[in-house]
Amino acid sequence: MFNPSRDQVRRFFIDSWRKHHAREVLTPMETIAADIVGHHPEYHAIVEDPDAIDRDFTPEDGGINPFLHLSLHLAIEEQLSIDQPPGIRAAFEAACARHGDRHDAMHDALECLGEMLFSAQRNGTPPDGAAYVACLKKKAGIG
Structure with a gap:
């Protein structure tokens, strides 16, 4: 299993x-990552700062860790590409239809993913994919 360090992810x-701005050739995963960053102008200054690799982003700062947020987006894109957990793609498509905006639907999925991961960590249990999909269906108005 691929398990990059914090610095590698950043x-x-x-x-x-x-590379996107320099118009260099991107791998498919880099293309997805650059697209995600492109949808988050509030993070552009951070990803354009090479020193951000060493910066700590704590809840006490009053915001979310931008690299965590971007990473969760990337994880959801991967989940959607393979429909894992099963049903996530259909629930996401329903959320897209409800919002009329893919990025807003992505943030619904991100919230559900975060809730599932928090619950698993708090309870010391494996992540519950069914609960994750059910959460997204509920946000999409189909569950």
Whole structure:
């Protein structure tokens, strides 16, 4: 299983965004990452700062860790590409239809993913994919 370090994840987003702006050839995953960053102008200054690799983003700062947020987007894109957990793609499509906007639907999925991961960590249990899909269906108005 691929398990990158915090610095590797951050470097990946920083490099993907830099390559995008330099019009360099991107891998398919870098293209997805650059697209995600593109949808988050509030994070552009951070991913354009090479020193951001070493910066701590704590809840006490009053915001979400931008690299965590971008990483969750990337995880959901991967889940959608393979429909894992089963049913996530259909629930996401329903959320897209409800919102009329893919990015808003993505944030619904991101919220549900975060809730599932928090619950699993708090309870010391494996992540519950069915609960994750059910949460997204509920937000989409189909569950």
